[in-house]
Amino acid sequence: MSVLVTGATGFLGGHLCALLLRSEQVCCVVRGRTDQGAEARLRAHLTRLGGPFEPERLTVVRGDLSRPRMGLPAAVYTRLAERVETVYHCAATVNLAASCEHLVPGNVTATREVVRFARHRRTKALHHVSSVAVFAAARELGCAEVDEATEPILAMSGGLGYGQSKFHGEEQVRLAAAEGLPVTVYRPGAILGHSRDWQFSDTDLWTRLVRAAVEVGAAPDSPATMPGAPVDHTAAMIVELSRSSSAAGRVFHPNYLEPIRVGDVFDRVRAAGCDLPAVDPADWKQALLRHAHLPASGLVLACWAGIAYMVVPEPRYLPPCSRARLTTSVAPLPEPALDEAYFARMLAGIAERGHIPKINQLSNPSSPP
Numbered sequence: 379m380s381v382l383v384t385g386a387t388g389f390l391g392g393h394l395c396a397l398l399l400r401s402e403q404v405c406c407v408v409r410g411r412t413d414q415g416a417e418a419r420l421r422a423h424l425t426r427l428g429g430p431f432e433p434e435r436l437t438v439v440r441g442d443l444s445r446p447r448m449g450l451p452a453a454v455y456t457r458l459a460e461r462v463e464t465v466y467h468c469a470a471t472v473n474l475a476a477s478c479e480h481l482v483p484g485n486v487t488a489t490r491e492v493v494r495f496a497r498h499r500r501t502k503a504l505h506h507v508s509s510v511a512v513f514a515a516a517r518e519l520g521c522a523e524v525d526e527a528t529e530p531i532l533a534m535s536g537g538l539g540y541g542q543s544k545f546h547g548e549e550q551v552r553l554a555a556a557e558g559l560p561v562t563v564y565r566p567g568a569i570l571g572h573s574r575d576w577q578f579s580d581t582d583l584w585t586r587l588v589r590a591a592v593e594v595g596a597a598p599d600s601p602a603t604m605p606g607a608p609v610d611h612t613a614a615m616i617v618e619l620s621r622s623s624s625a626a627g628r629v630f631h632p633n634y635l636e637p638i639r640v641g642d643v644f645d646r647v648r649a650a651g652c653d654l655p656a657v658d659p660a661d662w663k664q665a666l667l668r669h670a671h672l673p674a675s676g677l678v679l680a681c682w683a684g685i686a687y688m689v690v691p692e693p694r695y696l697p698p699c700s701r702a703r704l705t706t707s708v709a710p711l712p713e714p715a716l717d718e719a720y721f722a723r724m725l726a727g728i729a730e731r732g733h734i735p736k737i738n739q740l741s742n743p744s745s746p747p
């Protein structure tokens with residue numbers, strides 16, 4: 379066995395794990411009440427994401443990363459530490475509404491335990507998934523643009539508990555790197571639904587924004603931009619980069635070259651058949667407050683500390699997070715188009731889960747490429 383993956387029952391981690399399973403023996407640490415329950419949950423998730431995979435390539439151990447030894451029995455921990463060569467740490471508590479303190483176990487303690495594991499018995503390559511949220515307020519501190527060479531400081535994550543906790547998680551791996559652990563850091567932006575069929579996670583920010591816009595009957599006319607990519611592209615870039623011989627010690631932003639403009643997303647949602655007049659961001663927030671009793675509007679308001687970076691009259695916050703060094707190291711992967719057909723699939727997918735009404739014009743969306 380050579381690879382250990384955390385967070386495989388999640389959105390990005392599931393896709394990453396599925397890709398790795400095509401060619402590697404993968405072991406995943408999964409939370410659960412019983413060993414069988416943890417394993418069944420992961421296998422069902424991977425199958426839902428599109429399987430098939432060779433079942434014998436996957437091993438599941440039940441654990442909890444925020445506990446000492448990742449919550450594993452000592453013998454299992456040692457055996458794994460001796461066999462694993464590479465760790466992909468994708469697990470985290472992704473919550474834009476929570477305080478940093480609340481997120482420490484999932485985003486800082488868990489990372490510290492993963493670092494310990496990476497050093498135990500044999501030195502392993504550690505691929506750590508962070509977030510551009512560590513730069514959320516960098517523009518306010520005078521950074522017109524950040525790239526993969528920019529060193530984040532805590533103040534750059536602004537008042538966002540999630541960004542602060544991801545910064546502290548990065549600190550754990552930076553310390554380990556300074557002491558010789560081969561660490562690579564990846565900072566995705568928004569992780570969007572799958573480019574082929576818009577399989578999405580209910581906690582995805584864009585899905586929530588679109589659902590809230592449908593609830594209030596209007597969309598924010600925001601010039602803000604957000605780096606990001608569909609989940610399959612993000613996972614593919616991480617796997618590709620992690621296999622390059624020069625990955626260790628580097629930081630990558632596995633996003634599309636061009637950041638995504640919030641206003642453009644809603645233009646495409648409109649073009650896909652959803653009639654959402656564009657309104658001033660301040661008026662949109664007022665509309666949300668009037669609809670706060672509805673599920674998506676309530677959720678977006680609860681996450682306002684993070685959403686505020688995307689719904690603004692002028693882009694004051696998150697600076698463009700470019701891929702300065704990435705382009706020189708690994709040939710860029712083709713970027714599936716985020717066009718009208720993509721957003722039509724998104725709307726159809728959200729409607730299928732019953733979150734928004736079916737939109738007539740979407741009853742026959744363009745077939746996936």
Ligand SMILES: NC(=O)c1ccc[n+]([C@@H]2O[C@H](COP(=O)([O-])OP(=O)(O)OC[C@H]3O[C@@H](n4cnc5c(N)ncnc54)[C@H](OP(=O)(O)O)[C@@H]3O)[C@@H](O)[C@H]2O)c1
Pocket residue numbers: 384385386387388389390391407408409441442443444445467468469470471472483484488507508509510544565566567568569570579581582583
């Ligand atoms: N979503 C985004 O737009 C976005 C953007 C930038 C960066 N990221 C980063 O990308 C990574 C994946 O995000 P995601 O959206 O795919 O997250 P997600 O769907 O919420 O999945 C999180 C995963 O972490 C696992 N996990 C959390 N705490 C754990 C613990 N103590 N022990 C074991 N497993 C634990 C969860 O397991 P359970 O199934 O047991 O809960 C789940 O598998 C994270 O590092 C996140 O910070 C995400």
